[in-house]
Amino acid sequence: MSKPTGPAPDYSLTTDRLRALGEVSSKLIHELRAYSTSPEQRKLLQKQWRIGEVAKLLGISESSLRNHDEALRGGEGNTGGAHRRYSLNDIHRLRELTHRQAHRDPLRDRCARLAVCNFKGGSGKSTTATNLATHLVLHGYRTLFIDMDPQGSATALLYPDNLMDIQRENTLYEVLFTQPERIRDLVIQTAWQGLDMIPAALSLFSVEAEILRYGFSNPDFLFWERLDRALGHLQDDYDVILFDTPPSLSQTTVIAAWSATALVIPVQASMMDLQAMASFFFGMWQSLSAIEQITGETKHYDFGLIVISNYRGNPKTMQDEYDVATWMRKMYQHYVAEDAILNSSVIRSAANSIQIFYELPRRSDPSYARALGAFEGLGDQIIGLIRRQWPSTQTAATRTASAS
Numbered sequence: 001m002s003k004p005t006g007p008a009p010d011y012s013l014t015t016d017r018l019r020a021l022g023e024v025s026s027k028l029i030h031e032l033r034a035y036s037t038s039p040e041q042r043k044l045l046q047k048q049w050r051i052g053e054v055a056k057l058l059g060i061s062e063s064s065l066r067n068h069d070e071a072l073r074g075g076e077g078n079t080g081g082a083h084r085r086y087s088l089n090d091i092h093r094l095r096e097l098t099h100r101q102a103h104r105d106p107l108r109d110r111c112a113r114l115a116v117c118n119f120k121g122g123s124g125k126s127t128t129a130t131n132l133a134t135h136l137v138l139h140g141y142r143t144l145f146i147d148m149d150p151q152g153s154a155t156a157l158l159y160p161d162n163l164m165d166i167q168r169e170n171t172l173y174e175v176l177f178t179q180p181e182r183i184r185d186l187v188i189q190t191a192w193q194g195l196d197m198i199p200a201a202l203s204l205f206s207v208e209a210e211i212l213r214y215g216f217s218n219p220d221f222l223f224w225e226r227l228d229r230a231l232g233h234l235q236d237d238y239d240v241i242l243f244d245t246p247p248s249l250s251q252t253t254v255i256a257a258w259s260a261t262a263l264v265i266p267v268q269a270s271m272m273d274l275q276a277m278a279s280f281f282f283g284m285w286q287s288l289s290a291i292e293q294i295t296g297e298t299k300h301y302d303f304g305l306i307v308i309s310n311y312r313g314n315p316k317t318m319q320d321e322y323d324v325a326t327w328m329r330k331m332y333q334h335y336v337a338e339d340a341i342l343n344s345s346v347i348r349s350a351a352n353s354i355q356i357f358y359e360l361p362r363r364s365d366p367s368y369a370r371a372l373g374a375f376e377g378l379g380d381q382i383i384g385l386i387r388r389q390w391p392s393t394q395t396a397a398t399r400t401a402s403a404s
Contacts, residue, residue, distance in 0.1 A: 029336035045191040102140035103260035105392035111235040115260035120278030124309030126153040129244040134358040135379030137194040141239040147200035154244045155199040157392040168203035180230035249283040266309040269325040308340035339377030
């Protein structure tokens with residue numbers, strides 16, 4: 001094969017060329033989003049669920065579900081039989097009709113705040129966070145997703161507008177410094193009814209420097225409490241708030257961790273990732289301990305969960321990952337989630353088409369079933385841990401046990 005003739009390409013980079021590459025990247029992402037979603041420049045939720053899937057979600061029989069079709073469809077009665085499909089809006093309406101709402105008791109149960117965090121990039125943090133958010137919504141929990149990662153990976157998956165024209169004032173930036181009451185103005189609806197979000201943008205990188213600058217000029221500025229104070233303006237509207245944090249132990253991560261009621265920590269089953277996680281634990285301990293000394297308050301989390309992610313631990317083909325995961329379960333015990341998030345071509349293909357795994361049409365192949373089972377297992381375990389902290393659900397469980 002002959003080599004091309006002509007002058008050799010120029011591989012050098014300048015700062016201006018970096019900017020040009022950024023502009024090309026933005027154009028490419030916009031074109032991919034337009035190709036993968038709707039022509040109206042809006043991301044729409046096209047997925048519909050089968051009757052068996054909906055019955056499982058609601059915890060009722062298929063025959064009982066069919067009995068509610070007439071009310072759901074405005075008196076038109078059931079059509080489609082076993083082939084009937086339900087939208088997410090249908091599922092929410094059916095929860096109301098069957099009295100299966102999962103909302104917390106606003107007088108007794110506090111809003112759960114989950115910080116999904118890790119020290120190392122590539123741990124599957126945004127994948128875990130976005131799929132956990134959609135799992136929560138499918139099960140009836142009003143959820144707010146706050147993207148605090150300047151890279152905006154989760155924002156790219158959830159943001160409803162293909163143009164993605166996100167400015168600094170659309171992010172948490174100003175809320176963390178001067179206008180905590182503005183947080184409600186930042187909330188936008190996603191394509192998933194019941195899932196709202198606050199997006200991220202590159203401007204969040206400046207938060208770290210601004211914290212130092214603002215702290216010097218305002219001695220009373222306590223950066224770690226800013227998000228916690230802001231959330232007081234809107235948390236009554238939600239059952240769960242999820243934070244997707246940067247892949248570093250930054251001040252932004254500390255802000256999220258101090259505001260959270262639980263930590264979810266994705267990590268790959270490898271020695272390098274375990275080393276990074278050890279640094280994360282020690283760094284978090286040092287940061288939170290320093291705040292505790294200032295405030296006199298002891299930070300307590302309702303639960304912490306380590307999630308093995310990007311897992312390929314087949315003992316026949318990936319013995320090393322299998323061994324590390326086994327050691328992790330032995331050493332960390334119940335702190336390791338029961339289900340590992342798999343390294344799956346199905347999950348990767350969803351991201352490449354600007355989708356979350358839960359948005360994919362249901363498939364019959366084993367890889368889809370394994371990936372779905374892992375996400376459902378993790379989501380169900382976290383829902384169980386959240387509900388254990390809610391007095392109203394504990395009271396209901398006590399009444400049920402007494403009746404039996």
